[in-house]
Amino acid sequence: MLNSEQIHAELNKLGCALEPGKNNPSYAYEHFLGNGKYLYVKRKANGSVDKAPLVLHPDCLALRPIIDRIDGLSVTWQKVKSTSYRRYPKDNGASQYGYDANVSTGQALSQLVALLTDSAPVRQTNTASTYQTASKQKDLPMHPLNQILFGPPGTGKTYATTEMAVRIAEAEWFQNISETHDGDALREAVKGKYDELVKAKRVVFTTFHQSFAYEDFIEGIRAETDEQNNGLRYEVTDGIFKQLCNDAAVKVQVASTESVSLEGKRIWKMSLGNTLGGEEYIYEECVKQGYALLGYGDDIDFSDCHSREAVKAKLEDIYQSPVANNNYTLTSVHVFKNQMQQGDLIVVSDGNHKFRAIGQITGDYEFLETDERVGYQQLRRVNWLRQYQPSLSIEHLFLKALSQMTLYELKPTTIDHARLEQLLAPTGGQESEHKPHVLIIDEINRGNISRIFGELITLLEPDKRKGGADARSVILPYSKEPFTVPDNLYVIGTMNTADKSLAQLDLALRRRFSFVEMMPKPELLSDFTVHGVSLKEMLTVINQRIEALLDAEHLIGHSYFMPLLNMPETEREQALADMFRNRILPLLQEYFFDDYQRIGWVLNDPAKQPDHRFIVTDEALRDHLPKLDKLFPAEVAEQLLDRRYRINEKAFASAEAYQGIVK
Template sequence: MSLAEYTAVGDKETFTYWMESRLDEYGSIWGGSAFKFGIYSRNDTTDKEGDASLAYDAQYGWYRKFGDTPQAAFDVVRGHVVAVAESARAGRLDEIDKSPLGAAYRWKIAFHYQSQQAPLVACIYLRKPLLHFLQMPLSDSAAPQSVLYRMLAEHRKPEEGVVAFSERVWKDWVYSNPLEIKLSEGAVKNGYLTVNLVSAPFPESMYGGATDAEAGDTARFVTDTGQFFDSDIRVTGAGGSGRLRKRLNGYFGSIGAKAGDIIRIHQQADGSYRIEAKADVTPQPAAIAGVPAPILQSIKPKKPSMTPLNQILYGPPGTGKTFETVAKALEVLDPAFLAENGDPDDRPQLKKRFDDLVKEGLIEFVTFHQSFSYEDFVEGVRAATDEESGQLRYEVTDGVFKRLCNSARTRVIKEAGLPIDLAGRRIWKLSLGDSATEGHIYEECVENGIALMGFGGGADFSSCRSREEIQRVFSSVGEPLALGDYPITAINTFVNQMKQKDLIVVSEGNLKFRAIGEITSDYRCIDRDNGDTYAQCRSIRWLRVYNPALPLEALMENRFSQMTVYELRSGSINLDKLRTLLKGRESGEEAVKPRVLIIDEINRGNVSRIFGELITLIEPSKRAGAPEALQCELPYSKKPFSVPGNVHLIGTMNTADRSLAGLDIALRRRFEFIEMPPRPELLSGVVVAGVDLQSLLATLNRRIEVLLDRDHMLGHAYFMSLQNDDDLASLATVFRNQVLPLLQEYFFEDWQRIAWVLNDHRKPAGCRFVVPPPYSAEALFGAGAEVPSEARLWRLDPRAFGRPESYFGIIEAAKA
C-alpha cells in the first residue's frame, strides 16, 4: 500500500476513506482529528506551521514522532496498521492496546482483520458502551479495552453473529443514555440541533448532504411539547458533526431555550427518537395545547382540561343544539370572554366573538349529509388544469378536518413588529424555490432576511427599466427569450414593480403558505458561491414565518397560481384575514391556539366512511403527544398523519333522526354525549294572547312521550321567537309551519294520534286543529268497498289557528 493509496483528498478508494466512511455500517469512527490516522492528506493546502508534535507540508499533516517527512512517517504508520491487523488475526488483543494509532481507528482495523471464525472485537469502538453493557463504572479508565472486548465476547450467544451482537450492545447503551447537546447562541438563533456523529444514536443511513436533494433516510422525532416531525441528519464539515435538517426555532421558542441549555435525544425504538429539555429547562406545551407536557424534575403537572376533546350535543329537534355550539366553541377558545358575557342578553356579543374566531380560522363548521365523504373530510384526489400546459392533472387535496389539524400544528416560528397598516401596499405571491426539492432556498431566505429568485442565473438586471432591456440581458447570458415569455415577466415584476413596503406571501405549493414578509430594499444581484442560480435578491423583514405551512383558507379566497410571482388582488386575498394574521399577540398569549370543528347533523352522514381510519386517532388517548399516541399513513398522500391534542370536535345530533341507531356503536367510545332536552322553563313568563307557552310546550311533550318516546319531543327553540312578540298570528305561524309538520313526520301522518297530542278530541268545534272530513268512505264507495283507513282523510281546520281557545284547549284538559 502506497501513501496515496492510504490517504488522498477526494479519493474514495483509499484505506482511510474506507475505514471512516464506506464501512460506516460496521461502527462509526467519524469526528475527532484526522491525526488519528497517523498521517492524512490535507484538504486545506495553505501554509500551516507545525509544532513539537505536529508536522505539515503543502499536502500532508502527520505526527512528527512518526518521521520528519510524509513518506518516512507513512512507512512507520503502515507498520503500525499491519501490526494491528496481524495481532487481531492472531487474537493478541493486548498488543493492540499499545498501538500509537488513534483508539477508535485501531480497534476498527482490528474488527475487520480479526478471525471471522472466532471474532472477539465488537464493532463498537468507544469505551463507555462496553462498560455500560458489562455493568462497570463508566469512569473506569484502568481496564484495557482488549480486556473489555474479551469480557464482552463471553456474553455473545453461540448462534448470534458479531454484528448483530454489537447492535444489541449499542442499543442497550443508547436507550439508557440519551445524547446530550449543549446549545450555543447560534444554535438557538437558527434552530440548529447539532450532534456529534461519533456518539449520536443515529444509523449512518440518516446522514445526508447539504441540500434537500442529498437527504438521507428520515426518522420520526417527538418533542416533550408534543411536536412530531421527520428529519434526517445534515452532515457538515469533515463528517464529525451534523445537525437535524429540520430546524427547531419553534421548539426552542416554546421552551424559552438559551445558550448553555442542554437538550437530550433518547432513542425510543428503531427509527423513533424523543427530544426533551434537561430538567433546568421548562418546556411550555405550545404545539399541542391541552395535552400536559412530560413531567421533568422542575415541571409541575398541569390540571387536565375539563372541556372534552370530542363531544356531541344530542336531543330532539329545536332544543338549541346548533345554537349551543357557539358557547361550546368559546368555552374552548375564549373561556374568559364566555364567563364575562354568558347571560342570555349577551348573545349578540357571543356571536360576534364567535364570528371573529371563525375569521381567524380557529373554528370550522361543516354539516354531514348522505353525500359527504372521506375525500371531503380528510383528503382526496381532485382534478385541476395545469396553468402552463393546459393539461388536466390530478392532485391530492386536503379536506376540512385535515386542514384544521395541520393548522393546529402550525406555529409562528418568527415574527416582527406590531400590526401594520395595509393601506397603499401591494401584496405579491412569491415562490422561494420549489417547495418539494429546494427547501434550502427557503431556509436561506428566512434565515438571512432576503427573497431570492432563480430566473436569469447570475445576470444583473439593476439597470433594466423595461421588458425589452430585460430581454437583452437574458440574451447576453445565453437565454434568448420572446418578449412575452414568463421569465421576463417574473424578472420585471421582481425588479421594477415590487416596491419597498410592499408585502409578499410565500406559498408552499398551490394550497398552503408559509411566510409573510415586508420588502425593505430595492433589487440587487448577489454573488452565489454554492453553484445555484438564485442571484436575484430583495431584502425582507419577515413578519410571520409558519411551521408547518398554513392552509390557504387562512388567507386566500382561491388557490395559488403556479406562477413564481404575481400580485394578489382584492377577491383573491382576504385582507381581513391578513390583518388578523399580522395582529400582534398579547403578552403571554398562546403560540398555538386550539382549533374547533363543529359538525352539524353528525348522524346524517355515513360516519364510518367519512372518518375512515381516523375514528381511532380522534380518541383522546390516541392523539399526538398522548401516552398511547398513534398515527396512520393516509391513503392518497401516503404521508403519516396524527390528530393534534388541541383539535376539539363538537357534533350535534338530532335524536328524532332514524339514522341514529347505528351511530352509537361507532361514536360512543370516542365522544362524550351531552343531552340537550327541551327546556320549557326558558319560556317562563312568555304569554301570547293569554296562552302560557311554558305550560303549552310541557303538555305537548308529555303526550308525545307517552304516545311515541322522549327522543321525539318538541324543542323550546320553536317558541323562543315569541318572547318579544305577543301576537296570536305569530303563534299560529309557529304551529302551522313548524309544529304540525313535525308531528306529521313523527307519527307518519297518523292523524288520530296527532289529534290526541293536540287534545282536539276534547275541544269544541272550531277549536280543533285536526278534523275529520265531512264525508265517509262508506258514503263514497259503499259498504262493501275495501278502502284505506279513514285516518288518512283527516285535515287541518284553518279557523282553529286564529282562536286563542284552540291553544287553551291543549292545556286545560291536562288540568282537569
C-alpha cells in the same frame, strides 16, 4: 391506602354526599358531584373494600394525563363492570363500567373532586389531555375534546354551539365578559366574538349529510386549472378537518414583534422553490439566510438592467434568439429586479392552497454567485416576519385562489388586508400560543361516520392525539404524509335524536365522544301566553303526550316557541297559528307517519268541539264525503275502519283550539 368506608366519609366531608331520597345500588355508594356527574365507591354487606375501592367515570380516561399527576391517587385504567354503576355508560351494550382507583390521602381525593367539578382545575404542563386550561393567569373551566349535544329537535343544540365554541376558544375572554354582561347583551357579545373566531379560522362550522365524504373532510384529489400550460392538473386538496388540524398545530416563528404598516406597500405572492419538484431546500435556504431567490434567469447577472427593455436585451444577447414580450422569464425577472421595492411585503405560497411565510423586502437586487447550481441566483434581501409550520390554508389571508405563477402582485381583491394586519400584529414572543381551535359538526349522525372519518376516527381519542400517552399517526392515502390530530382541537357535534336514535349511532362515535343531553326547557316560556294559554303549559302537556305515545327522543323543543317571546302580544296569535300550521303539525306528521288519529290525541282534539279540532274526523268530515258503502261493496265496507282525516284550517285561528290542548 384508604378503604371504601374512609373514601365514602371523605367524599361526604367534601360535600359530595349521596342524593337524599334516592336508594343506592347494592354494591356501591353513589356520590353526586353535581352537574350530572358521579363517583362510585364499592361497598359490601360486611366490612369495607380495600382493593381499588374507588370507581371513576369512563370519561375520566380523557383526563388521564392530569389524573396520573395527582399524588396519592393511582388508577389502573382497566375497565371494571357492574350494574351497580348505573349512572355510567354501558360498554358496547354490556354492563355499566368505570375505572378502578386507589386513594391514599384525603388531599388526593380533594384534588380529583376539584378536577371533575371544574372548581379548581389542575394545570397542565406540556401534556396532551382531553381537557385544556386556556389561561396561565387564572383558573378556567376545562372542556372535553370530543362531545356531542343530543336531544329532540328544537332544543337549542346548534344555538348552544356558539357559546360553547367561544367558551373553549377564548375561555378567559368569556369569563370576563360574563361578569359584566348577561341576557341579550351577553349573547350579542358572544356572537360577535364567535364571528371573529370564524373569520380567524379558529372555529369552523360544517354540517354532515349523506353525500359528505372522506375527500371533503380529510383530503382528496381535485382538478385545478394550470394557467401557464392552459390545461388541467390534479392536486391533493385538504378537507376541512385536516385544514383545521394543521391550523391548530401550526407553530408561528416570529422574527419581529414590532407592528408593520401596510400603507403605501405593494404585496407580492412568490414561490420559493417547487415543493413538488424536490426544491424544498430553496425555501429553507432563503429563510435561513434572510433573502428571497427567483428561479428564472438562470445564472445571468441583471444588475445593470434597470428597465424591462434592458432585461429583454440581455436575455436576447445571452440566448442569441428573440424573446417574446409575454415571455415569463422576462416578466418575472423585471418584476423581481425593478418593480419590487424595499418595504414591500412578500407572501410565500406552498402550492396553490397554502402559504408558509410573510417577509418584508430590505434590500435592492443582488446577483448570487454560486457554483452549487444554475438558477435561483436572483436575490433580494428579506426580513422574514412570520414563518408557519405547517403551512396555513389560504383562507386565512386570501379572498381568491392562488395562481400557479411564481411571482405576481396581490391586488386588494385577492388579499384580505385586515387579516394581514392581524397576522402581522405585534406579539409578545418568538412563537405563537397553542390556541384552542373548534370544529362544530351539525347533524353529525346524518353522515356515514366510517366513510367520512376513515382511519382517523382512532386519532380523535385523547391519548392517541399528538403528545398523548399513546400518540399515534397515520399515513394519509392521497398525500402519503404522516398525520396526527393535535391536542388543542375540540370537536363539538350535534345530533337530533328524532332523526336517528342513539342506539343506532356508530359505536366508534359513542366510545370517543362525551354525550350531553339537551331536552326541551318549557320553563324558558314562563310568563308568556297566547289566547290566554300558557306557552309553558302547552309545550309541557304536548311533550307528555308524545312521550307516552312514542318516546322522549321525539319531543318538541322550546326553540320553536322562542320567536314568540320577542313579539308584541297582538302579533303572537298570528305567529302561533303560522308556527302550528308550518312547523308543529308537519313535525307531528313526520313523528307519527301521518297517523292523524294519534296526532289528534297529542293536540287533545277528542276533548274539543268539532270546530276547534286541528284534525277533523268523524261526522264533521264524513258529512262532506261519500259513505264507505258508496265506495266499496257492502261486504268490504263493513270490514273497513274509516281512516279519512283532514286538517282544519279554521282551528289555527281559533283560541279554543289552543285552549283545548291543555284542558
